[in-house]
Amino acid sequence: MDLTINTTSLPHDDPEASLAFYRDLLGFEVRGDVGEGRMRWITVGPAGGPGPSILLAPPGADPGVTDAERRTIAEMMAKGTFGWILLATHQLDATFDKLRAGGAEVVQEPTEQPYGIRDCAFRDPAGNLIRIQQIR
Numbered sequence: 647m648d649l650t651i652n653t654t655s656l657p658h659d660d661p662e663a664s665l666a667f668y669r670d671l672l673g674f675e676v677r678g679d680v681g682e683g684r685m686r687w688i689t690v691g692p693a694g695g696p697g698p699s700i701l702l703a704p705p706g707a708d709p710g711v712t713d714a715e716r717r718t719i720a721e722m723m724a725k726g727t728f729g730w731i732l733l734a735t736h737q738l739d740a741t742f743d744k745l746r747a748g749g750a751e752v753v754q755e756p757t758e759q760p761y762g763i764r765d766c767a768f769r770d771p772a773g774n775l776i777r778i779q780q781i782r
Contacts, residue, residue, distance in 0.1 A: 651698045653689065656729040656774045657705035657719070661686040663771035664702045671748040674700075700731065723773045726753075730775035738780035742766045756780075 658664040661684060668674045668690045677699055678689035684704060691699040705723065706716035722728035735741045738756050745768055746752055753767035753775065765779040 653699045653701050654731065655701045655703050656731060656770070656772070657723060658688070658702040658770075658772045659705065659720075659723065660684070660771055661688055661702070664688060667750065667770050668700070668702065671745060671750060726769050726773040726775055728773070730777065733776065733778045734781050735778055736781045738764060738766060738778060741778055750776075 665676070665688065668688075669676055673693055674690040675693040676688065677691055678687070680687050681704075685707060686702075686704070688702040689699045690702065691697060705719045705728070711719075719728060742756050751769040753769055754765075756764060756766045758764050763779050764782075765777055767778070768776045770776055
């Protein structure tokens with residue numbers, strides 16, 4: 647098989663706040679933006695490349711999701727336990743400083759992990775955990 651990762655999904659509850667984080671703070675390009683109001687599906691990815699994308703989607707928009715499931719999703723998003731993604735950079739400290747200066751919620755400062763990875767962590771406006779590891 648010849649498979650690649652095309653798109654992964656994270657929930658959002660405020661499309662403008664998500665754009666401010668992913669486009670303006672992380673520097674990702676917007677590859678698609680459909681829908682209106684809070685019901686927008688926004689695709690972002692690293693600028694200048696055809697690589698993988700992140701689909702920022704309204705949680706629970708599927709008509710098969712029950713009201714109870716929507717409440718559970720909202721509770722998990724509020725706690726930051728619903729979605730997460732791992733990014734990587736050669737310049738972890740500079741990336742960390744830029745995100746902190748831009749007002750991103752810091753979860754963990756750059757740390758050498760016991761399993762050999764140096765990383766840091768933030769939350770996006772929807773509460774998703776964004777871990778960023780250093781490429782060595």
